[in-house]
Amino acid sequence: MSRVIRVQLETGKIYEETVPADQILIAGRALTSKLVAEEVEPTCDVFGPSNKLVFAAGLYAGTTVSCGNRISIGGKSPLTGTIKESNAGGNVAHKMGKLGIRAIVLEGLPAEEKLQILHVTKDTVKLVPADDYKEMPVFQSADKLRQQFGEKIAISMIGPTGERKSAASGIANTDNEGRPARYCGRGGLGALMGSKGIKALVLDDNQATGPEIKNQEMLKNVRSSLSKEILQNEALGRFTKYGTAGMVDVTNNLGALPTKNFSRGSFDLAEQINGNKLHEVITQRGGDGNPSHACMPGCVIRCSNVFPNASGKEVVAPLEYETISLMGSNCGIGNLDIIAELNYRCNNLGLDTIDMGGAIAVAMEAGVIEFGDGEGAIKLMEEIEQNTYLGRILASGGVRTGQVLGVRRIPAVKGQIMAAYDPRAVKGLGVTYSTSTMGADHTAGQTVRMPVEHHSPEGQVETSRKAQITNTMHDCIGTCLFVNGAFANHQEWLGEMVTAIHGETCTYEDLQNISKQTLLLEREFNRKAGFSDNDDRLPEFFYTEENPDSGTVFDVPEDEIRKIFDF
């Protein structure tokens, strides 16, 4: 798994490099951030020729290690202006692993405006004209791509909003069954891909034999121990049953469930959108519905789901906590069918549901529609489908929507809308939002399951620091964060699997160090891009407006927060 494919879009030239022997442990986010930090001018125009878009597989890519095939995508973010890595499940990284590809780098800008597809097989890498895909929605495009390139491909692609360079656009990746619904949603990387004129990467691993495993026996043993551990783990069992939606009750009770544009932390209709309700609706409706679905080859947690309509026909897969809160409670919408419909429309347009939930809630605060108006929210999605100016505003994300509409309360850091945890009630996440190299992002340092009093300012910096290092470590390995619990008593497994696959001795310490170096490298990029310690803050209202359901403001001392990267 040592191929690095570079696509120079100005000339159309494609060339390949081999990962140097001393860089064999640098994969996933470690690799996207290294390439971006080394090769992209931090102050560049985000849509200019010097920005790059990097797709990188993780260290377990191509194997069936549970939760081990996430795809990392990185560049300078059109949304935040910071360095960015966004990762997702699905089957793209698995096929990259089979093809022996560690990274694909899109460089430069095409000399003339056009749409292309990058088609990768065992033997060839080609740019294919794709103007007939212009403005085509994500699901229709995926079907057409399969007609054109075969059924067994993996796809990483953008929708119409990415082509329009709308900054809330993500990159959709196919799941095990070919649904283009595993999103690298955050940071507007879909807009960056659109600026490069690339509609899709298409990966065909037919006859590919990778990855070459250096110690099959060792891998088999550790992998099997990991799978057993996951299946025995009670907390992970709840993920299997309720998916991430199990979090609704947790945050609602903490007063941390974003409600009506972060004006409250509990939602009176929470029971209509929680994990129990989701499980009940999916199982009662049957049909295409599936409460427990694996997004990646080999995953035994299966926290994903397939949400059907009343007739049992699939609406969206998966329906997850962040979307349920941002497009649900945060918009005052307590109806899973409407949330599922909004989610599907985001997926089909190519949009991040978190920033779009933020945008709709901010538009509600501006009076465009009322809080709780689900039908109105669906009409807003139609505005984007029709590419109206209101649609353009919304698709540019929550911050720009708020700026254009003159809204004061915009729950965002560094241009990116917060995830579904009110930082006044889960203060460790407030620290993560403030300091993450990625802008407000829960996956950058998730503290909600960590042993800390979430309403207290005490210990939150240390908690966020640990979470940021551990989460970044998983991003660098290419593992799903949810599997972390299974390693609690077996941290050595993480390195042992690397050793087994790559033949290079790797310890947990090594992986932690790669994570820390990655964070510091990202932070240095941001510093050169103009960010400073004084940007590491929440919007003022979180310090001054009490969250009525947690009874708290954000009050973690700033001088402590400033030390978070002292490691």
Next chain:
Amino acid sequence: MSRVIRVQLETGKIYEETVPADQILIAGRALTSKLVAEEVEPTCDVFGPSNKLVFAAGLYAGTTVSCGNRISIGGKSPLTGTIKESNAGGNVAHKMGKLGIRAIVLEGLPAEEKLQILHVTKDTVKLVPADDYKEMPVFQSADKLRQQFGEKIAISMIGPTGERKSAASGIANTDNEGRPARYCGRGGLGALMGSKGIKALVLDDNQATGPEIKNQEMLKNVRSSLSKEILQNEALGRFTKYGTAGMVDVTNNLGALPTKNFSRGSFDLAEQINGNKLHEVITQRGGDGNPSHACMPGCVIRCSNVFPNASGKEVVAPLEYETISLMGSNCGIGNLDIIAELNYRCNNLGLDTIDMGGAIAVAMEAGVIEFGDGEGAIKLMEEIEQNTYLGRILASGGVRTGQVLGVRRIPAVKGQIMAAYDPRAVKGLGVTYSTSTMGADHTAGQTVRMPVEHHSPEGQVETSRKAQITNTMHDCIGTCLFVNGAFANHQEWLGEMVTAIHGETCTYEDLQNISKQTLLLEREFNRKAGFSDNDDRLPEFFYTEENPDSGTVFDVPEDEIRKIFDF
């Protein structure tokens, strides 16, 4: 002139302070920036309760010193996030001087949404309900205000876009004849005024006797010498004849006239919009037209003008160089009648013509309308009048318009569109745009008339430094920058007039020091707000895309630029 009026909008309480004796030289921009730096949290929500809007008169306010009655308005900018001061001519500062008022400070937010007017007379300062002015255009509002408060008032006010908190909104000030057309345009301070719910300050100096002049004889002598010097000054004579539009030929010849969204530096229709043409059209049409008009009491330069339509009826006053370029050449529009119409509509809506010219050109680059489509540009202004979503996008300024529409080339620094000098062809202004505490702004350090080879990178940092210090000094005194030439051989006059008026010995050195301290204070505010040296840059394309008409890129060495504030 020692009254400072503070209006606490949450409670409606108004209280007064007296300028301390040791602060008597701190006026104009020195005072707005001092109050903002000391009292506003640099990271505050711009539309939140802790931002403040400060109106400050200069050191000569209330006298008839030529060019000496500019009004400074400051706060944390809704457009740039930096500290902001924007100043204008007109009669507002003169009436403040007559009323003995040095500053008016709007603080906090009203408890409920409403529109009010601050009415100031010799004896009273009152908040007056103004919901009947809601969404009323600027000129109609001014007429209604005169009906309500009398003919002789001075007004500082916002239009509909300021009420909507659109970030390209400025604050209009009445001129000598009561036209609300002298704009503190830049930085979105109109949106900040809108967030405070204040439609207008109304100043009535009936029976006011200020300012108390400490040495009438001395003032009379220096003032009279200054007026003579101005009248004998050949360069200033050209201002009198051609207004600022005389600059069109200068920049067109330098390749520095922004053309079609800063893609060129010369415009093939320049002769249709230059100073000769403007003078010719105004004089030939007659009627209301006036090629040489004074915007402030006492001004003998009279660079302003009144532009009539073909029937001789006034369209706009004044029509100035920055607007002629940004809404003309930069949009490919070579027609003074259309530019005048666009200018009037901006004035009536409450918008900065520079940022709006930038926004229209960026929209043209996005394909909303074609470059050169003057009728289309007028329709875009109608979109704002009708408050459509396209109108909202445009009124939020050039940068946000570009972001929402997915445009790569946005000619701005720190969120603010550049003025009418291509920084590749007038490189001193490139240094000013990059480093100004206010974002891209020509008045922050105008180098075009300074003795330097504009196409060369040599000496530009020193040139911009001198210009920034001198321009800021005039902003602190409250004098028009154009009068600077008249002080070339008589710098001592600037301080002598202060001594004559205030009885406090003041030298040119003192004024230069106040300027330098103000710049450093502003820079420190910005640093606390999250800005760093790495933000002191032009957009990437100015370094990489050659301006075909100057044959240059921007290439002033960054290490030199970083030393500009070492004084």
